[in-house]
Amino acid sequence: MHENENTNKKKIKLLLVDDEKHFVEVLYKRLSDRDFSVTTTFSGEEGIQALRKVDFDVAILDLKMKDMDGIEVLKIFKKMYPKMEVIILTGHESEQTVGEGMEYGAFAYISKPCDFEELIATIEKAISD
Amino acid sequence: MAQDRITNKLHSRKFTRNMVLIVILVSFIPMLLVSGMVLHQFSNSYNEKLYAHLKEMIHRHAQDIDSFLNERLHNLQFMLDSCDNVDLFNESVLQEKLFQLQQKYGDVFEDLGIINEKGVQESYAGRLKLENAQYSKAKWFEDALKKPFYISDVFLGLRSKPHFIISVKRVYQGKYFMLRSTINFEAFNFLAENLRIGNTGFAFILNREGNFQTKLHDDMLPSKKSYMDFISAGKKAKHGIYIGELTDDSDGKHIIYLAALLKNNDWILVYQQEKKEAFSDLIRTQIIAGVILFIGALLIVIMLSFLFHQIIKHLSEADREKEMMNRQIIETGKLASVGRLAAGTAHEINNPVAIMVQEAGWIEDLLKKEEFQEGENLQEIERALKQINTQGKRCKEITHKLLSFARKTDTQIQSVQVNKIVEEVVGISDKKSYTGITINSYKDQTIPPIAGSQTEIQQILLNLINNAIDAIGKKGGKIDITTRLEERFVLIVVEDDGSGIPQANQDRIFDPFFTTKAVGKGNGLGLSICFGIVKRMGGEIDVHSTIDIGTRFDIRLPRNKT
Numbered sequence: 001m002h003e004n005e006n007t008n009k010k011k012i013k014l015l016l017v018d019d020e021k022h023f024v025e026v027l028y029k030r031l032s033d034r035d036f037s038v039t040t041t042f043s044g045e046e047g048i049q050a051l052r053k054v055d056f057d058v059a060i061l062d063l064k065m066k067d068m069d070g071i072e073v074l075k076i077f078k079k080m081y082p083k084m085e086v087i088i089l090t091g092h093e094s095e096q097t098v099g100e101g102m103e104y105g106a107f108a109y110i111s112k113p114c115d116f117e118e119l120i121a122t123i124e125k126a127i128s129d
Numbered sequence: 130m131a132q133d134r135i136t137n138k139l140h141s142r143k144f145t146r147n148m149v150l151i152v153i154l155v156s157f158i159p160m161l162l163v164s165g166m167v168l169h170q171f172s173n174s175y176n177e178k179l180y181a182h183l184k185e186m187i188h189r190h191a192q193d194i195d196s197f198l199n200e201r202l203h204n205l206q207f208m209l210d211s212c213d214n215v216d217l218f219n220e221s222v223l224q225e226k227l228f229q230l231q232q233k234y235g236d237v238f239e240d241l242g243i244i245n246e247k248g249v250q251e252s253y254a255g256r257l258k259l260e261n262a263q264y265s266k267a268k269w270f271e272d273a274l275k276k277p278f279y280i281s282d283v284f285l286g287l288r289s290k291p292h293f294i295i296s297v298k299r300v301y302q303g304k305y306f307m308l309r310s311t312i313n314f315e316a317f318n319f320l321a322e323n324l325r326i327g328n329t330g331f332a333f334i335l336n337r338e339g340n341f342q343t344k345l346h347d348d349m350l351p352s353k354k355s356y357m358d359f360i361s362a363g364k365k366a367k368h369g370i371y372i373g374e375l376t377d378d379s380d381g382k383h384i385i386y387l388a389a390l391l392k393n394n395d396w397i398l399v400y401q402q403e404k405k406e407a408f409s410d411l412i413r414t415q416i417i418a419g420v421i422l423f424i425g426a427l428l429i430v431i432m433l434s435f436l437f438h439q440i441i442k443h444l445s446e447a448d449r450e451k452e453m454m455n456r457q458i459i460e461t462g463k464l465a466s467v468g469r470l471a472a473g474t475a476h477e478i479n480n481p482v483a484i485m486v487q488e489a490g491w492i493e494d495l496l497k498k499e500e501f502q503e504g505e506n507l508q509e510i511e512r513a514l515k516q517i518n519t520q521g522k523r524c525k526e527i528t529h530k531l532l533s534f535a536r537k538t539d540t541q542i543q544s545v546q547v548n549k550i551v552e553e554v555v556g557i558s559d560k561k562s563y564t565g566i567t568i569n570s571y572k573d574q575t576i577p578p579i580a581g582s583q584t585e586i587q588q589i590l591l592n593l594i595n596n597a598i599d600a601i602g603k604k605g606g607k608i609d610i611t612t613r614l615e616e617r618f619v620l621i622v623v624e625d626d627g628s629g630i631p632q633a634n635q636d637r638i639f640d641p642f643f644t645t646k647a648v649g650k651g652n653g654l655g656l657s658i659c660f661g662i663v664k665r666m667g668g669e670i671d672v673h674s675t676i677d678i679g680t681r682f683d684i685r686l687p688r689n690k691t
Contacts, residue, residue, distance in 0.1 A: 026487040030494055112483035
């Protein structure tokens with residue numbers, strides 16, 4: 001678990017939940033580089049643990065993980081901290097899961113491989129809303 | 130496949146011919162047998178009836194003629210019996226007797242005469258002056274002397290007019306004498322002459338020598354046969370009538386005849402008629418029957434051919450539908466397995482690709498930092514990273530297309546206007562301004578909204594239009610998009626005049642990854658996606674294509690149930 005909270009400016013707190021370790025790591029580097037406060041977790045369980053400690057602004061969530069279904073995680077996130085916006089970022093795109101995700105309160109849905117700038121734009125939009 | 134169709138056609142043609150032949154045989158043989166039997170029976174009874182009628186007629190006429198002759202003879206015999214023989218030698222008595230006879234029988238008796246045994250006419254009553262006429266040399270007189278009474282053949286005699294004589298021989302004072310009367314030929318002739326039927330049926334009388342005893346009409350020439358010919362060639366029937374047939378030597382016409390003997394077999398009454406005319410009713414009936422049979426047979430053949438043709442058509446249509454259904458089932462099955470495969474692998478591929486793209490992005494981010502700005506190959510590295518990004522996007526496109534097979538439901542099902550989608554798609558395609566290609570749309574304005582996904586229907590049309598544009602190529606051409614309302618479907622036809630699809634490829638165009646485009650130009654998924662979408666909507670997609678003429682896709686999307 002990486003944490004990056006030592007800057008003066010009030011940083012946007014991001015929670016990454018994805019069991020694809022390398023993906024999470026590169027995303028952590030790039031997002032941190034853009035001055036986000038990023039917390040990485042590698043399973044649904046870890047994500048939930050992290051949310052217990054910190055009130056994140058935005059969560060970026062994968063749908064298909066080994067331990068838990070992303071949709072379940074989403075439901076729990078929304079129950080624990082409804083103010084946090086959740087962006088679904090997954091390679092397992094199907095209309096059914098997209099529909100479900102939106103139904104359970106996800107803010108947006110981006111499919112992998114995604115454009116990094118698009119991701120940033122979506123995060124910023126989630127914050128401003 | 131085309132070969133198959135041709136052999137099928139040949140088979141069905143052979144099948145039709147065999148079936149028609151069998152049915153014709155089965156139905157015609159009894160029909161012909163029955164018709165033949167009926168016609169034969171009819172001919173026989175017609176024959177019998179005709180001959181019976183003719184026989185009856187001839188018999189009656191023969192009797193009439195015989196009785197005419199006998200009555201005239203009896204008249205003379207009665208005259209002799211009823212008065213004194215000597216009175217008759219008195220010419221005035223004879224005149225009176227003739228007058229009486231003529232009053233009673235008209236002109237039948239022309240004259241009366243008494244001839245002595247030497248052949249001299251001793252007394253005479255009549256118009257001619259024949260007193261003392263000498264008959265001793267006349268043939269009839271010689272014959273008459275031998276018999277108690279005599280009826281002569283027709284001859285010209287002293288008056289140079291056809292006539293014949295009836296004479297009765299008596300004895301007076303130990304010497305023979307003869308009462309003689311000339312019978313009016315016209316009155317006698319009428320008896321035979323009035324026996325006329327149709328145009329060719331007439332009667333005449335012949336004596337033993339074959340001389341005519343009756344006058345003949347100019348247009349009625351009897352066959353030149355002698356008395357005996359008619360008897361020997363004919364078949365003897367009831368009442369002593371002879372029936373036979375002969376061929377006229379002069380014109381080869383077949384003639385039937387009936388002959389009856391008269392006057393103690395001295396004469397013969399012959400009735401003859403052209404066979405053609407005598408049997409004209411029968412022949413007409415036969416012709417009518419033949420024509421009816423022929424028309425009936427023709428109708429049966431035509432009906433049978435038509436019926437079998439229809440049956441074959443239905444059968445082959447059913448066959449074709451079955452074949453198409455099988456093909457679509459196979460196609461659907463293929464798509465389903467590809468869909469499952471795609472769903473299974475897309476996630477696995479997307480993740481590593483996502484990492485690659487992000488790592489490349491990270492390098493890009495780092496390169497922007499100052500310490501790298503002096504790098505020698507900076508530009509080349511940036512280009513390589515962009516390339517990684519582009520290729521990553523390409524991978525994404527492919528996996529997303531693959532995943533679209535796996536979609537089970539469409540979240541965007543809504544009421545859509547097919548015509549509006551066509552308009553939009555044509556608009557988009559037009560803007561791309563392909564040189565030399567015109568896109569026309571012909572919309573049926575009565576089409577109601579249907580349930581479907583706007584983007585999916587767009588995707589189908591765009592795919593088909595893109596294919597059509599590729600098929601037309603640089604030479605230019607046109608694409609027609611037509612919408613039409615059918616009973617159960619909304620039909621969208623996309624038709625181009627491009628290069629067409631070879632027959633061999635037509636079965637495979639809906640297969641995933643089947644493409645004829647150059648590597649990198651097409652991924653072979655367009656049409657299979659279209660197929661998948663149409664099938665999911667419960668519709669149909671068909672292709673009709675001819676090389677160098679063009680290709681037509683018929684898309685049928687189900688109408689809303691109302």
